[in-house]
Amino acid sequence: MCFTLSLQVEKHKLEKLLSAKLDNGYHIEPFYFVSAFEYPWVPVKIFENSGYRLIPMQWGLIPHFVKTHYHAQLIRSKTLNARFETLLEKPSFQKAALCYRCIVPASGFFEWQHTGSKKIPWFISLKHDELMLLAGIYSTWTNPETGEILNTFSIITVPANPLLEKIHNTKKRMPAMLQPHQAEAWLDPGLKTSEYAQVIKPIEQDLLTAYTVSPLVSNPNVNRNVPDVLKPYTYPEQTSLF
Numbered sequence: 263m264c265f266t267l268s269l270q271v272e273k274h275k276l277e278k279l280l281s282a283k284l285d286n287g288y289h290i291e292p293f294y295f296v297s298a299f300e301y302p303w304v305p306v307k308i309f310e311n312s313g314y315r316l317i318p319m320q321w322g323l324i325p326h327f328v329k330t331h332y333h334a335q336l337i338r339s340k341t342l343n344a345r346f347e348t349l350l351e352k353p354s355f356q357k358a359a360l361c362y363r364c365i366v367p368a369s370g371f372f373e374w375q376h377t378g379s380k381k382i383p384w385f386i387s388l389k390h391d392e393l394m395l396l397a398g399i400y401s402t403w404t405n406p407e408t409g410e411i412l413n414t415f416s417i418i419t420v421p422a423n424p425l426l427e428k429i430h431n432t433k434k435r436m437p438a439m440l441q442p443h444q445a446e447a448w449l450d451p452g453l454k455t456s457e458y459a460q461v462i463k464p465i466e467q468d469l470l471t472a473y474t475v476s477p478l479v480s481n482p483n484v485n486r487n488v489p490d491v492l493k494p495y496t497y498p499e500q501t502s503l504f
Contacts (some may be wrong), residue, residue, distance in 0.1 A: 263342075263419055263433055264342075264371055265298040265342060266371050267293075267295075267304065267366075267370075268293065268294055268368060268371065268375075269304070269324055269368050270292045270370050271393065271473035272292060272415075275335065276305060276367060276393075277316060279367070279393050280365070280393075282314035282315055283315070284316045284317075286317060290305050291330075292319055293487050294488055294491050295351075296321075296487065297482070298321045298322065298343075299491045301320050301321055301338065302321055304319060304366060305317070305318055305319075306329055306365070306398065307365040307367065308364045308365075308488055309451065318322040319388065319413040320412060320413070321413075321414070321416075322338030322416070323341040323355070323414045323415055324337065324341070324403040325337065325341070325354045325355075325356065325358075325403070326400045326403060326455065326465075327353075329406065329422040330407065331405055338367060341354055342408075342417070343416060343417055343435075343437075344369070344416040344419070345401060345418075345419055345435075346462050349458075357401075357470045358400060358401050358416070360455070360463050362401060363397070363398070363453075364397055364398045364399060364400045364415055365395050365397065365400045365445050365447050366397075368394040368396055369387060369391075370394065372384065372385055372475070372491075373386060373426070373429050373430045375430070375431055377500065378499060380499050381414060383438065383452075383474065383475050383477070383480050384473065385428050385475045385491075385492060386429070386472045387470070388439075388471070389420040394437075394439055395439065395441075396417050396440070397417070397418045397438040397439075397445075397461075397462055398417050400411075400413060408409030413433075414468070417438075419433065419438065420436060420437075420462060421436055421464060423465060423467045423470075426479075436464060438462045438463075438464075439463065439465040440465075443463075444461045444462075448461050458460060473494050474494065474495055474496065475492060476490055476493055476495045480490040488500060
């Protein structure tokens with residue numbers, strides 16, 4: 263699955279890399295680590311009104327049909343990820359998959375490898391420090407009790423490629439990472455559902471790099487949004503994947 267992200271790109275560079283401007287009044291900060299279960303705000307690229315926009319959205323999609331704040335809080339922990347194989351079947355995701363597709367930028371993400379009784383954290387990124395373009399879907403939900411408007415998103419996952427099968431060796435899933443031309447197609451309002459599988463697929467493992475990181479990243483009781491979570495760390499239990 264994909265429940266963590268890292269994004270170390272300043273606003274002006276992110277706008278340039280994504281060819282999209284952040285709306286006036288919005289501000290974003292680079293981060294080393296965020297957990298989906300804390301429902302963080304993340305910059306998300308969408309196509310709207312014939313142009314690209316970059317909007318901070320909260321992780322954990324709230325479907326348009328949710329009626330109360332209470333039920334919104336209940337469902338969002340279950341919509342952090344959306345499995346591609348059932349994307350068009352799940353009521354929570356159908357409308358978003360058809361009409362509200364997005365790109366979630368990332369420098370990389372963390373995943374845990376089970377080795378005996380140990381869980382070893384890894385950091386996965388693209389080679390040459392390229393920006394990851396993760397396929398997502400989003401929803402704009404209005405709280406009927408307060409009138410507050412929330413933009414929320416979910417990251418699409420696919421079966422793991424051989425590298426991620428070895429790292430994420432229990433669930434064997436990975437986020438859907440797109441090449442620039444695929445990302446452009448994913449945002450195209452004219453994309454047909456029959457063409458989704460041509461765009462969303464496991465990325466080739468040769469495009470990725472991965473290394474083990476500090477056990478700090480596994481401790482939810484400390485501040486993990488620090489540079490140290492990205493430092494390489496060697497575990498006696500680990501075996502090389504390369």
